[in-house]
Amino acid sequence: METATARQFDLTDDQREVRAMVRDFAAQRIAPNAAEWDRGHVFDRSLYAELADLGLMGVCVPAEYGGAGMDFLSYVLAVEELSRADAGVGVTMAVHTSASTLPILHWGTDEQKAEWVPPLARGERIGAFALTESGSGSDAGAMRARAIEQGDGSFRITGTKQWITNGGHAGSFVTFARTEDGTDDARGVSCFLVRGDAPGLSVGRVEEKLGLNSSNTVDMVYDDVAVAPADLLGERAKGFRIAMQTLDGGRITIAAQALGIAQAAFDLAASYATERTTFGKPIGAHQGIAFKLSEMSTEIEAARALTYRAAARKMAGEAHTVEGAQAKLFASGVARRVTGEAIQVLGGYGYSKEFPAERYYRDAKITEIYEGTSEIQKLVIARKLLGLDVR
Numbered sequence: 001m002e003t004a005t006a007r008q009f010d011l012t013d014d015q016r017e018v019r020a021m022v023r024d025f026a027a028q029r030i031a032p033n034a035a036e037w038d039r040g041h042v043f044d045r046s047l048y049a050e051l052a053d054l055g056l057m058g059v060c061v062p063a064e065y066g067g068a069g070m071d072f073l074s075y076v077l078a079v080e081e082l083s084r085a086d087a088g089v090g091v092t093m094a095v096h097t098s099a100s101t102l103p104i105l106h107w108g109t110d111e112q113k114a115e116w117v118p119p120l121a122r123g124e125r126i127g128a129f130a131l132t133e134s135g136s137g138s139d140a141g142a143m144r145a146r147a148i149e150q151g152d153g154s155f156r157i158t159g160t161k162q163w164i165t166n167g168g169h170a171g172s173f174v175t176f177a178r179t180e181d182g183t184d185d186a187r188g189v190s191c192f193l194v195r196g197d198a199p200g201l202s203v204g205r206v207e208e209k210l211g212l213n214s215s216n217t218v219d220m221v222y223d224d225v226a227v228a229p230a231d232l233l234g235e236r237a238k239g240f241r242i243a244m245q246t247l248d249g250g251r252i253t254i255a256a257q258a259l260g261i262a263q264a265a266f267d268l269a270a271s272y273a274t275e276r277t278t279f280g281k282p283i284g285a286h287q288g289i290a291f292k293l294s295e296m297s298t299e300i301e302a303a304r305a306l307t308y309r310a311a312a313r314k315m316a317g318e319a320h321t322v323e324g325a326q327a328k329l330f331a332s333g334v335a336r337r338v339t340g341e342a343i344q345v346l347g348g349y350g351y352s353k354e355f356p357a358e359r360y361y362r363d364a365k366i367t368e369i370y371e372g373t374s375e376i377q378k379l380v381i382a383r384k385l386l387g388l389d390v391r
């Protein structure tokens, strides 16, 4: 059904087409497999080749770099629809695009763009983003991985990155490491492009998670990994800003992921409420359930409006740090609340593996944690609004 938000944002014909195409593909190819992938912790590599055939591994990448040449909102719509079917697939594609392909497009030299972007946009390589470490999650600038400069301008990276989405399948890693002596914060960090098959780079622990089981999350061990001078992304010691600006955009797509999960949970609950009867009528005709569904749909629409608004600002080249953080903060909370309420509407069936409500609930929680916890989003928003160094 056409939503009020879609009309308000006056989606273009192209954006509607992308959304319809992804919705259709996700309903046929992804949703029927989601429960099995969840139980079996299956990362289906062949799926990403199929998504690439549809242009979805480079939706908003210009055609000259192998992408579909669509805009950022089209990409957001694609993440929302994929996540509605399987949030693990949604995050795989979102990290690949926002956190791994777009920073190269934005900060890369012409040579770096020509070399690194087309294989990502065509889905031949999956991308990853290696920022977090065991001792630096929210305090990302406290990372300990070191990139030591060699006499010839190349670097050698040593350290371990944690919670790396796509790490076990990635062909390229946007990697952050400390290059400057005598620093222990954001100021001494540089950004590098590292090939998945680089000698010394290996997968460490494979993370076992509460949800998102169709996505891959691992530790990546950098053991004296050599990086050529040409693979420094952006300016030396300015890497933290690349991370922050990348996350400004990435947070909008995590909001879209949350939105997709919440929408799936609402659809399930609404459909169940019209079919299941108690006391002689559908449970949706009891105010206790009807009001719940009304609130769920209202929260989803509000989250959608914030998410599309943030995407629109990014597309217009306007500042979107606050809007992206607000969208993620709100949409992730909506996803947690709506998926919890969906279980409540389904009652015992909601708690059972027979229905996907419990998977939606498990998958939703991470949206309040990764790409910056809800507390970090509040800090980002408050710092910008108040102009104070809120800690």
Ligand code: CAA
Pocket (backbone or CB within 6 Å): 091, 095, 099, 129, 131, 132, 137, 138, 139, 140, 141, 163, 164, 165, 185, 186, 187, 240, 241, 244, 245, 247, 248, 321, 370, 371, 372, 373, 376, 379, 380
């Ligand atoms: N845009 C551009 N530059 C920015 C910026 C932004 N949005 N935010 C900060 N910066 C710049 C600052 O201007 C500053 O630059 P100068 O040194 O030149 O002055 C520099 O970055 C350091 O900024 P802060 O002093 O604000 O840095 P901080 O140490 O206080 O940290 C923080 C700020 C917001 C808390 C940041 O550490 C943060 O975002 N933490 C959360 C990390 C995060 O989101 N991790 C997600 C991991 S990836 C992931 O989850 C992917 C996945 O798998 C799904």
